[in-house]
Amino acid sequence: MKSLFERLEALCEGAIAVDRDANISWMNDKYARRFGLASATEAVGRPIEDVIPGSRMPEVVRTGAPIVLDIMVLAGQHCVVTRMPLVDEAGVLVGAVGFVLYDRVEGLKPLLDKVAQLQVRLTAAERELSESRRARYSLAAFLGVSAAAAEVKRLARRAASQDATVLLTGETGTGKELLAHAIHNLSPRAERPFVGVNAAAIPEALLEAELFGAAAGAYTGADRRGRDGKFKLADGGTLFLDEVGDMPLPLQAKLLRVLQEREIEPLGANRLLRIDVRVIAATSVDLAARVADGRFRADLYYRLNVLELAVPPLRSRLEDLPVLAEHILDDIGARTGQPLELDDDALLPLLRHRWPGNVRELRNVLERAVMVGEGSRLSAQQVMRALPAGPAPGREAEAPSSGEVASLRRVIADAERGAIQAALAATGGNKLAAAQALGISRAAFYQKLAQLGLG
Numbered sequence: 380m381k382s383l384f385e386r387l388e389a390l391c392e393g394a395i396a397v398d399r400d401a402n403i404s405w406m407n408d409k410y411a412r413r414f415g416l417a418s419a420t421e422a423v424g425r426p427i428e429d430v431i432p433g434s435r436m437p438e439v440v441r442t443g444a445p446i447v448l449d450i451m452v453l454a455g456q457h458c459v460v461t462r463m464p465l466v467d468e469a470g471v472l473v474g475a476v477g478f479v480l481y482d483r484v485e486g487l488k489p490l491l492d493k494v495a496q497l498q499v500r501l502t503a504a505e506r507e508l509s510e511s512r513r514a515r516y517s518l519a520a521f522l523g524v525s526a527a528a529a530e531v532k533r534l535a536r537r538a539a540s541q542d543a544t545v546l547l548t549g550e551t552g553t554g555k556e557l558l559a560h561a562i563h564n565l566s567p568r569a570e571r572p573f574v575g576v577n578a579a580a581i582p583e584a585l586l587e588a589e590l591f592g593a594a595a596g597a598y599t600g601a602d603r604r605g606r607d608g609k610f611k612l613a614d615g616g617t618l619f620l621d622e623v624g625d626m627p628l629p630l631q632a633k634l635l636r637v638l639q640e641r642e643i644e645p646l647g648a649n650r651l652l653r654i655d656v657r658v659i660a661a662t663s664v665d666l667a668a669r670v671a672d673g674r675f676r677a678d679l680y681y682r683l684n685v686l687e688l689a690v691p692p693l694r695s696r697l698e699d700l701p702v703l704a705e706h707i708l709d710d711i712g713a714r715t716g717q718p719l720e721l722d723d724d725a726l727l728p729l730l731r732h733r734w735p736g737n738v739r740e741l742r743n744v745l746e747r748a749v750m751v752g753e754g755s756r757l758s759a760q761q762v763m764r765a766l767p768a769g770p771a772p773g774r775e776a777e778a779p780s781s782g783e784v785a786s787l788r789r790v791i792a793d794a795e796r797g798a799i800q801a802a803l804a805a806t807g808g809n810k811l812a813a814a815q816a817l818g819i820s821r822a823a824f825y826q827k828l829a830q831l832g833l834g
């Protein structure tokens with residue numbers, strides 16, 4: 380046996396033995412030198428993980444089961460390892476022995492190459508995944524020169540400096556998701572994951588596992604092995620719960636518990652996991668109305684609504700439209716390789732539209748206008764053809780415009796009305812503060828209110 384052991388040791392690049400507590404009891408010098416030790420005696424008596432971090436020898440002495448063939452990376456090099464438990468004559472486990480082969484793995488080379496390739500691909504996939512979990516937008520991406528846009532940004536900055544739950548409210552396409560990314564990016568959690576989930580887009584039956592995860596065996600089929608939920612994936616970071624108003628009532632109860640207890644229970648797991656997640660929820664439906672008609676839990680509403688950020692619709696901040704249109708055209712131009720501009724009068728039809736789909740709709744309209752035309756200047760005609768057909772909602776009752784001057788006047792009045800309403804909303808109805816935010820005197824402000832019938 381002794382000579383067999385010596386032959387084996389001579390064949391290997393490394394050989395090591397540990398006692399039942401996984402402390403090194405013997406090591407060959409060749410192996411010790413690989414770990415920067417002058418000789419093996421320096422290693423004897425030390426826990427193996429001190430000398431070989433990540434070693435699986437402790438596992439062998441703990442379980443008594445051999446690891447006959449394993450691949451380990453030592454100093455960037457793959458090698459094959461065999462680990463066997465050692466038992467005494469009475470069958471009692473006394474330690475383990477391991478042999479490491481470096482350059483005698485020719486037969487396994489194709490396999491090791493494959494492992495190395497898979498490792499590279501795995502690292503790349505992991506990097507990609509963690510990039511995708513990073514928030515994409517900063518607050519600078521939220522464009523707007525209006526008082527209302529400035530107020531949104533101020534509130535977003537304030538939300539970023541606190542760790543409380545945020546509720547973003549506003550019509551579809553107003554930039555709620557963009558703001559959620561921006562708040563995360565400005566918050567102390569910026570380096571941690573940003574994970575989004577849209578409660579309206581996921582079938583009810585799957586939403587629970589999607590949010591809280593599922594234990595192995597909780598499901599049949601694809602998820603047999605169990606999986607982490609979005610809460611777990613967002614641990615340490617931010618979870619963006621889009622369209623939270625569409626969450627089914629039973630799940631609302633679960634979500635409330637998670638927000639209160641900071642613990643999740645994966646489906647079928649029977650155990651609780653502590654999590655540290657900041658929730659930013661968004662809704663384009665009126666949550667208070669859903670509470671009133673029993674479709675949304677009042678207690679959850681108050682839990683979510685710690686900091687509310689109401690994002691105004693585009694039609695109430697028409698001053699932002701030119702800058703948004705310019706930015707979107709720059710974007711499309713960069714993609715298509717052609718710089719794009721609006722003709723001076725092409726803004727008019729845009730300012731007159733009601734924008735039920737807000738900034739997202741503006742982008743779609745401009746994309747269409749670019750497609751229907753040629754050249755780098757978009758005419759009013761082109762823009763009108765790209766706008767949805769029919770009278771703009773809410774305008775039917777108004778007198779038809781008699782010409783360009785009349786419509787320009789109305790456009791300006793609309794823009795002013797929108798700006799004033801937004802300023803009043805942003806300042807909680809404080810007229811002096813609203814006038815200051817708009818950069819006009821108090822007298823001019825009152826005059827405008829009277830002129831526009833807002834007084």
Ligand SMILES: Nc1ncnc2c1ncn2[C@@H]1O[C@H](COP(=O)(O)OP(=O)(O)OP(=O)(O)O)[C@@H](O)[C@H]1O
Nearest residue numbers: 520521522550551552553554555556557663738739
């Ligand atoms: N103020 C803004 N500045 C620049 N881009 C904006 C602004 N608001 C919205 N957008 C753009 O409009 C599109 C829609 O925005 P986003 O998805 O954030 O809206 P949302 O309110 O979350 O919509 P939904 O409720 O439908 O999910 C995105 O392309 C976004 O970048």
